Amino acid sequence: MALTEQQLLDKIAEVRNEVLEGGNTRGRIADLFTNLMGWVKSLxxxxxxxxxxxxxxxxxxxxxNGQVTITPSGGSGMYRYRRDTSQPWTPTPQSGPFTFTGYSPGATTVYVQDSDGNTAQSTVTVRQAAPVLAGNLTIDAAKTLDWPFDARFTNRTDYELSTNNGGSYATPAAKPAVLAPGTYAANALRLRIKSGSTYSASNYLSNPAPVTIAAPEPVYNLQLTHGQSADGITLTALAGVVLKYNSPQPAGDPFPATMELFAGSTPIGSVDFNTPYIGQICGITYNGVTYHKTFVNGQLNILAKWRNYLPA
Known part of the structure; x- marks a missing residue:
């Protein structure tokens, strides 16, 4: 520490007396200049x-294995560092910056000391790394998105989902999340922890490959009874496809029938029903796509334009 002005004057008087008495003049003069330099620095x-x-x-x-880097400025001389008040200062003074390792997520305060004993401190939050997928994003039959997290992340609920490459985020109502029909490019689906936590907003999970969510299959319902016919129910996505109901219905036998699939006026397939099949689901394949129809208590559900024919 620098001497006060009075202390320096006293020191000069001591050295003057030392010189007059012929004592250790060289050492005393060196000591005097050291104190004089300190006093000048204090000015x-x-x-x-x-x-x-x-x-x-x-x-x-x-x-x-997080890291915290300390960057000091100002002060005097070289610096010593410590990661918290329970730890000693680093043994060898050195210039900055200086890095400590081995941090878990959370806030931490670090300290620096200059050669004059002055100290300063800074607090920083070590962020958590993004949770990782234990497998691929999955799409189930209900057109919902699921994400198999690292086991340590399973019970978290403070996440939010983007379906537009991170353009905007919203909190899913539930996990798994319902996705609108459409094709999502690779990395378009992004899941992250809500901003404001210890997670960086740039940390997110995404789909590594494009994902396509098919539109729900439309179902047209019509109640059929013996002697009734209907015409013109059209599924616009399958223009020109006709489903034809063309077998007689003996009394007491609800739907013993033959279903035929037509492209325009050309028959392209049929399914025979020799028993009622009440409540059974059957499929007809057209151009590699299977369309379903269901007979439930006299109700006919189909996925195409259809026509009901009864014998004359």
Missing amino acids: TPGTPLTVGASQVQATTYGGN
Whole structure:
């Protein structure tokens, strides 16, 4: 520490007396100049000691290999560092920056000391690495998206989903999340932890390959009874496809029938029903796509334009 003005005057008087008495003049003069330099420095103080800190998150979710880098400025001389008040200062003074390792996610305060004993501190939040997929994004029969997280992340609910490459995020009402029909390019589906937590907004899970969600199959319902016919129910996506109901219905036998699939006026397939099949689901394939019809208590559900014929 620099001497006060009075202390320096006293020191000069001591050295003067030493010189007059012929004592250890060389050492005393060296000591005098050391104190004089300190006093001059106190008249023109340097830049105050300040410090900043930055973080590097752990490489894996739940990891403890995060890093904190301390960057001091100002003060005097070289610096010593410590990661918290329970730890000693680093033994060898050195210039900055300086990095500590082995951090888990969360807030931490680091410290720096200059050669004059001045200290400064800075607090930084070490972020958590993004949770990782344990497998691919999955689409189930109900057209919903699911995400098999790392086991340690399974019970979290503070996530949000983007379906437009991160353009906007919303909190799914439930997991799995319902997706609108359409094709989502690779990385278009992004799942992240809500901003404001210890997660970086740039950390997200995404679909590695394009995902297509098919539109729900439309179903047309019509109640059929013996002697009744109907015409002109059209599924616009299958223009020119006609489903023809063309067998007689003996009394008491609800739907013993033959279903035929037509393209225009050309028959392209049929399914025979020799028993009632009440409540059974049957499929007809056209151009590699299977369309379903269901007989339930006299109701006919089909996925194409159809026509009902009864014998004259």
